[in-house]
Amino acid sequence: MKILVCIKQVPDMESRFRPNGEKTWYDESDLAFRMNEYDEYAVEQAVQLKEQLGGEPEITVLSIGPERTVEAIKKALAMGGDRAVHIRDDRYYQKDPWQIASMIASYAKGEGFDLIFTGMQSQDRGSAQVGVIVAELLGVSCATTLVGFSYDGGTITVKRELEGGIKGVAKLKLPALVTCQLGLNTPRYPTLPNIMKAKKKEIASLTAAELTGEAELTATAAIYPPAKKGGGLVLEGEIGAQVDRLMGILKEKTAVLR
Amino acid sequence: MDFELSQDHKVLRDSVREFVEKEIKPIAMQIDEEHMIPDSLVNKMAEMGFLGSYLPEEYDGAGLDMLSYAIVVEEVSKACGSSGVLISAHTSLACGPIYTFGTEAQKKKWLPALNTGKVIGCFLLTEPDAGSDAGAISTTYRREGDEFVINGSKIFITNGGYRGTGVLFATSDKSLKHRGVSAFIIDLNSPGVEILKNEKKLGIRGSYTTAFALDSVRIPAENLLGQEGQGFKIAMDTLNGGRIGIASQALGIAEGAFERALAYSKERKQFDHPICELQAVQFKLADMYTRIETSKLMTYKAACLKDAKKNYTAESAMCKMLASEAATYVTKEAIQIHGGYGFICDYEVERMFRDAKITEIYEGTNEVQRVVISKILLS
Numbered sequence: 001m002k003i004l005v006c007i008k009q010v011p012d013m014e015s016r017f018r019p020n021g022e023k024t025w026y027d028e029s030d031l032a033f034r035m036n037e038y039d040e041y042a043v044e045q046a047v048q049l050k051e052q053l054g055g056e057p058e059i060t061v062l063s064i065g066p067e068r069t070v071e072a073i074k075k076a077l078a079m080g081g082d083r084a085v086h087i088r089d090d091r092y093y094q095k096d097p098w099q100i101a102s103m104i105a106s107y108a109k110g111e112g113f114d115l116i117f118t119g120m121q122s123q124d125r126g127s128a129q130v131g132v133i134v135a136e137l138l139g140v141s142c143a144t145t146l147v148g149f150s151y152d153g154g155t156i157t158v159k160r161e162l163e164g165g166i167k168g169v170a171k172l173k174l175p176a177l178v179t180c181q182l183g184l185n186t187p188r189y190p191t192l193p194n195i196m197k198a199k200k201k202e203i204a205s206l207t208a209a210e211l212t213g214e215a216e217l218t219a220t221a222a223i224y225p226p227a228k229k230g231g232g233l234v235l236e237g238e239i240g241a242q243v244d245r246l247m248g249i250l251k252e253k254t255a256v257l258r
Numbered sequence: 259m260d261f262e263l264s265q266d267h268k269v270l271r272d273s274v275r276e277f278v279e280k281e282i283k284p285i286a287m288q289i290d291e292e293h294m295i296p297d298s299l300v301n302k303m304a305e306m307g308f309l310g311s312y313l314p315e316e317y318d319g320a321g322l323d324m325l326s327y328a329i330v331v332e333e334v335s336k337a338c339g340s341s342g343v344l345i346s347a348h349t350s351l352a353c354g355p356i357y358t359f360g361t362e363a364q365k366k367k368w369l370p371a372l373n374t375g376k377v378i379g380c381f382l383l384t385e386p387d388a389g390s391d392a393g394a395i396s397t398t399y400r401r402e403g404d405e406f407v408i409n410g411s412k413i414f415i416t417n418g419g420y421r422g423t424g425v426l427f428a429t430s431d432k433s434l435k436h437r438g439v440s441a442f443i444i445d446l447n448s449p450g451v452e453i454l455k456n457e458k459k460l461g462i463r464g465s466y467t468t469a470f471a472l473d474s475v476r477i478p479a480e481n482l483l484g485q486e487g488q489g490f491k492i493a494m495d496t497l498n499g500g501r502i503g504i505a506s507q508a509l510g511i512a513e514g515a516f517e518r519a520l521a522y523s524k525e526r527k528q529f530d531h532p533i534c535e536l537q538a539v540q541f542k543l544a545d546m547y548t549r550i551e552t553s554k555l556m557t558y559k560a561a562c563l564k565d566a567k568k569n570y571t572a573e574s575a576m577c578k579m580l581a582s583e584a585a586t587y588v589t590k591e592a593i594q595i596h597g598g599y600g601f602i603c604d605y606e607v608e609r610m611f612r613d614a615k616i617t618e619i620y621e622g623t624n625e626v627q628r629v630v631i632s633k634i635l636l637s
Contacts, residue, residue, distance in 0.1 A: 034272065074269045190273040192307030192320035192330070199266060 001057035001174075002111065005046045005081065006104055006118040006134070007039035009065055009072035013123060017225075024220045025093040026124075035072040038119025040079075040187040041180035045149050046117045047080035048185065052151065057114075058082050062107065064100060066090045070203065077198035078190030084201065089208035096218045097125075101133035103211040108138060113175065115156070120145045120179040128179070135177035143170050145181040261555070263329075270326050274333040277306055283337040289464035290609050295341055304375025308334065308345050313353050317369035324499075324561040328506040332557075335510025336517070339613030340464030342510055346503030347416040347465075348372070351621075352379020355425050355496040356443060359484040368423055368443055377422035381500075382412040382444070382470065383493055390626050392427075393436030393490055397472060399428040406442060406482065408475040411454075416620070418468025419456045421446040425496070426477075427489050439489035443481040450475035461612035498571055499564065500621045501578035505557040508581035508617035512550050515585075515592035515610040519546065522605075523595055539595060546588045553581035572634045575627040582617035582624060589614040 011017070011031040020027040035043075043061070050057045061081040063069050066089070073084045087103060089095070095103075108116065116135075121128035128144075135142035147167065148159025160168045161181050172178075190198070233249075235242040251257045263271065281302055289295050303309060311327040313319025320326075327349060335342030353372045357365060371377045388394040397410025408428050415424075424446050429438040444451070454469040484492050520543060523534035533539050556577040563570035589611040593600035600607045618624045 068265075071265050071268050071272075074265060075273065078269065078273070189277045189306060190269070191305060192270070192311050192322055192326070193315070194307075195266070195270050195273065196315065196321040198269075 001053065001115065002113045003046050003049065003057050003059045004108055004111070004113040004116045005039070005042050005059060005061050005076065006116065006130070007043065007061060007063045007072055007076055008036045008119070008122045008124075009033050009063065009069045010036045010122055010124040019223050019225070023222050023224065025223060033068055033071065035075055036119050036122050036124075038121060038123070038180055038182070039072075039076075040119075041146075041182070041184045042117035042119050043076045043079050043081065044185045044187040045146075045178075045180060046115075047188070049115070049149075049151055050080065060085060060111070060113075062087070062104060064089050064103060064208070065092045073203060074195075074198050075190055077201045077203075078195045079188055080194070081198075082201065084203045085206060086203055087206045087208055087211060092208070094216075094220070095208075095212075096216045097127045097129035097133060098217045099212055099214050101130045101137060102214040103208060104130070104134050105137035106211045107206070108134070115174055116140070116177040118177070118179050120181045131177060131179040138175070138177070140175040140177055141172045142177045142179075143172055144179045146178050147181050147183045149178070149184060267325060267329060270322070271329050271333060274306075274308075274330050277302075278333050278337045282334060282341055286338040286341075287603070287606065287609065289338055289340055291463075293458070293463045295338075295344060295464045299341065300344070300375065300378070303334075303341065303345065309348055309375035309378075310353060310369075310373025311349060313349075313357055313369060313373045317357070317365055317373055319353070319369070319373040324502065324564045325558060328502055328557055328561040331503050331506035332510040332513070332554075335507045336514035338464065339507060339511045339610070340462045342507040343416060343462055343465050343504075344378070346500065346507050347381060348375075348379045350500035350503040351381030351416075351496055352423060352425055354499050355381075355441065355483065355492055358495065359441070359488075359492050360443070363480070364443060364483070372423055378417050378420035379422055380415050380417040380420070380424045380446075380468075381496065382415050382418075382424045382426040384414045385411060386413055390623055392493055393439065394432075395427055395429055395439060396432050397426075397428040398432070399430060399440060399442070399477075401479070402476075404479045406477045406479060408442070408444075408450075408472045408477060410472050412470045412472065414457070414620075415466075415468045415470060417466055418446070418470060419453065419466030421451075421453070425483060425492075426472075427493055429489075430486070434487075436490035437487055439493070440486045441483040441489040441492045442477050443483055444475070444477055446470075448475050448477070460615060461609070462616055463612075497621055498574050501574040501627075502557060502560050502564065502570075504617055504621045505553065505560070505574070505577040505581040508578075508585035508614065509550065509553050509557055511610050511614050511617070512546075512553070512581070512585040512588040515589040515607050515614075516543075516546050516550055518605070518607055518610075519543070519588075519592035519595040522599075526597075533595070542591050542595060546591050549580075549584035549587060553577065553584040556580050572631055575622070575630040578617075578621065579624045579627040579631075582614070585614035585617050586611075 015031040018027045059081045061076040061084040064087040118131045143158045145161045147161045150157045307320040310319035315321035372379050399406045424444045426442045426444045431438045450473045452471045457467040526533045560570045560573035560577045592607040
């Protein structure tokens with residue numbers, strides 16, 4: 001079995017975000033980076049499947065981004081990936097989900113992956129489109145927002161998180177692509193011996209130019225922080241009157257008292 | 259010159275940090291209160307490879323380098339100084355000398371269990387009357403057939419309470435002073451090894467500090483480490499490397515306290531403003547951070563020199579001295595920034611203040627470090 005895991009390196013959400021000079025992305029000089037959280041669930045699930053199948057599947061990790069992206073790739077390899085492909089692209093942030101997915105699909109097309117794992121969305125851009133577009137371009141079945149996964153004899157059974165707290169169960173035949181959601185598993189820590197072993201694993205390097213001729217379908221016009229909100233509404237006066245006003249606001253503007 | 263960590267070291271740092279945040283930070287206060295690191299945490303740290311970080315893979319170590327080891331001890335100590343010194347004493351003072359001075363047979367026999375944390379290592383040098391004057395030890399050994407017979411006592415043995423594997427120093431003749439000292443590998447479950455007590459302490463309370471009586475303990479002759487009479491050299495060389503571990507521990511303690519002080523100074527309001535807007539607090543933060551960064555540079559430099567197999571004696575003494583003094587200074591100021599709250603256990607900086615002090619004392623007092631540095635300057 002050949003497994004592909006698509007990961008992204010994203011800014012740590014505790015970083016300080018400021019628009020860059022072009023006002024189309026963040027100023028990266030202030031940012032710390034880490035593997036996209038949802039992609040960690042994807043890596044973990046792939047490694048668990050490999051373990052379930054006695055180590056037979058080969059796990060390839062793929063990521064698109066600048067030189068620093070290798071840090072996220074190395075983490076995925078230390079978690080249990082076997083080899084990696086780094087698609088070097090310093091202008092990755094200018095590419096829309098269509099272009100990113102086209103690059104991944106054009107790499108994956110000839111490789112014959114049986115199963116592709118990825119996060120359900122990235123924590124920075126959050127479009128949740130790349131996974132499903134890749135599935136469409138490759139013509140494989142697809143299930144999104146996984147909170148449960150099992151594999152048995154060429155079929156995967158997945159539990160999906162739907163809106164309003166409802167879960168759905170789906171069965172898919174391979175080849176397939178799945179996107180992973182919080183709650184699917186607990187990603188393992190890379191251990192020191194595995195970090196050492198990861199150093200010896202192959203990281204193939206491709207350039208974005210080798211993989212995409214697609215033009216963008218959406219372009220980022222501007223990125224800016226939300227306007228500062230006012231300081232909220234402070235109720236004053238006699239306590240009974242305050243309660244009445246609060247009740248009125250809650251009835252009028254929210255669903256909590258209906 | 260490049261002061262950036264390599265990608266591999268960043269991956270390592272982030273992985274260790276994640277582990278520490280989830281597995282150690284939440285129980286650091288409990289470790290201090292109960293005077294004990296839970297076995298479950300020791301096992302988890304062992305599984306992570308923290309107990310054999312820079313030892314080669316052929317002896318079941320992780321095969322990483324000294325800088326990786328320094329980063330591990332630093333990150334762990336940010337949350338818990340007790341856990342930091344467990345790793346440091348185990349790796350630098352037990353795995354280290356067995357790897358450096360052991361025969362191939364000794365390495366194969368003792369290192370895999372140590373490197374994977376199945377047994378915890380310790381270093382038995384200090385005695386009631388031999389601290390900084392390590393050549394003055396009076397624990398004796400004598401040869402009897404295929405064995406050495408050891409008699410004497412050892413105190414202040416970090417990790418001693420685990421009764422694992424020790425590197426023990428004893429003399430054939432006290433009048434020979436340091437020339438009479440030899441080193442041995444000892445299984446602390448051997449008959450005649452008695453734990454007198456585990457000390458109660460100001461800080462690093464989760465770490466065992468053990469006093470041993472050694473009453474006619476028989477050690478197989480094959481457990482002699484290095485040559486007879488080479489013990490003092492082995493001890494000094496080992497402590498030389500160990501100082502990088504203690505510097506990393508001190509650095510971590512300082513960073514842990516600084517993170518809390520910085521965060522608190524932004525939250526705490528007095529006179530209608532966060533106290534970080536007061537220059538009195540700002541200057542403290544600047545001084546604290548400067549000392550931390552200076553210590554970090556020297557600690558990493560010492561580790562890199564050791565990795566490059568260059569002489570690092572002065573740097574290891576300087577980093578130990580700088581980082582331990584940064585730790586006592588930064589933790590003290592962290593309490594001051596917290597005001598009365600800093601004096602209360604819940605805010606954790608008081609624990610860090612208590613944990614910091616020992617780093618100025620053990621693995622060579624800072625006075626001894628100054629002797630080491632000035633000797634090099636004047637030699």
